[in-house]
Structure formats: C-alpha cells, structure tokens
Amino acid sequence: MGQELPRFEELFLPHLDAAYNLARWIVEKDQDAQDVVQEAYARAFKSFAGFRGVNPRAWLLTIVRNTAYNWIQKHLREDNLIPFDEKIHAVPVSESRSESSYEKRKQQLQEAMTRLPPDFREVLVLYEFEGWSYKEMASVLNVPIGTVMSRLSRARRRLHEAISEVQDLETEDEL
Amino acid sequence: MNCDDAKGFLDAYLDGELELSQQLELEQHLSGCAECQAVLKERREFRAFFSARMISSSFKCIALASRFCVF
Numbered sequence: 001m002g003q004e005l006p007r008f009e010e011l012f013l014p015h016l017d018a019a020y021n022l023a024r025w026i027v028e029k030d031q032d033a034q035d036v037v038q039e040a041y042a043r044a045f046k047s048f049a050g051f052r053g054v055n056p057r058a059w060l061l062t063i064v065r066n067t068a069y070n071w072i073q074k075h076l077r078e079d080n081l082i083p084f085d086e087k088i089h090a091v092p093v094s095e096s097r098s099e100s101s102y103e104k105r106k107q108q109l110q111e112a113m114t115r116l117p118p119d120f121r122e123v124l125v126l127y128e129f130e131g132w133s134y135k136e137m138a139s140v141l142n143v144p145i146g147t148v149m150s151r152l153s154r155a156r157r158r159l160h161e162a163i164s165e166v167q168d169l170e171t172e173d174e175l
Numbered sequence: 176m177n178c179d180d181a182k183g184f185l186d187a188y189l190d191g192e193l194e195l196s197q198q199l200e201l202e203q204h205l206s207g208c209a210e211c212q213a214v215l216k217e218r219r220e221f222r223a224f225f226s227a228r229m230i231s232s233s234f235k236c237i238a239l240a241s242r243f244c245v246f
Binding site: 034127149150156 | 183184185186187190192218221222225226228233234235236238239240
C-alpha cells in the first residue's frame, strides 16, 4: 500500500478541484461537498489496486458522483428530508448582491442552478465543465445516449427558465 | 422529421453529437422550417450566454486540500 500512495496522489490529487466542483453542484453545500469528496477519495484509494483505466479523472468523478448520490440518499433517511421538488425547493433570490455585474451574473446562474434537480445539474456540469461526450456520460450514468440527449436538453431549457425567473425576481425587488 | 423531433435534436446538433444521418435529416428539416430555425437561433444564443457564465461559476475550495493530509 505504501508504494501505491505516491502513484495515487500523482494521478488523483490534481483533480481535487473538479471533484469538489461536481460534488458541490450535486449536494449544494460547501461542507457537505467537502465530506463527499473526502469519502470519494477514500473509496478511490481502497479500489485503487483494481484501477486499470486510462482516464483517472473520469474514474474519480464517477466515484464522486456515486458518493454524492449515496450521501443524498443517506441524509434523506437520516434527516427525513423531502425529496427535491422544484415547487418546494425554489430558492429565493439572495438579498445580498455584489456591486459588480460579473458577480451578479455568476450569482444568478448559481441560484438558477439550485432550482434544478440534481440529475439536471449533473449533466450540465459534466458537459460544460468536464467536456464529457454524450457517450461518456451515457456510460457513467448507465443510461442510453438518447436519455443523455434529452436530459441535457431539458436541463438547458429548465435552466433558461430558471435564470429568467431569478432575473424577474431581482427586477421586482429593485422596483 | 417533424418539428417535435427536430427540436429534440437541436441541442445535440449544436453540441456536435448527432450521427451523420441524423444531422443531415435535421438540416433538411431546418432548411424548410422557419419556426425551428428560430428555435435553433434562440438555443445558440442561450448557449453562448450560459457557457460564459458557467465557466466563471466553477466552485473551488482551498480548505479541502488540508483534509488530504490523511493520505
């Protein structure tokens, strides 16, 4: 195991930001995302002896994804939380706003993303941040390519609507 | 291909993810359908709007690295 550690670190620590970003978009909260990433790395290390892949980043992110969804399921049971529902979980526009339009646009997108179900956020992150192909997503998500196509398309439509909603709410607040 | 089918393919078309036969069929439909051309334009514009913001919205966590001293 001692010999595996340097190799593991070399292959997987460079992807820490990507792992955190994916976890953060799925579970939403910073501390939860950190926990998910730490658990995912521990799982990856345990399975590292069996790693024969040519794409450590994709392998790691698959583990992060699975860990994040397990985390959601676990906390749904533990906390008796209500499953995500757009009508229930629509997040009000934050009252604190940055002066810069750059930060404002960034905040609008993040708020709009929180209005989407996790599986919509997930395909958007994997495609837009990670540059995964439909085929790669289909393989990792274990769904047909047609499902990836429709899910990503619906995610974009829903995000478009959500951004408009956020912008409308901000406009109302400013009046 | 009808309009509903075409609209279902537009995002994958912009992503360059359609098979050649699907792409050709869609382009044939688009060439004669102003409504779907307008939807394509709208989606292309949203794509540009969204992608620019998405990249800037990547989350990072400096504190996370400190957790990995256990490895």
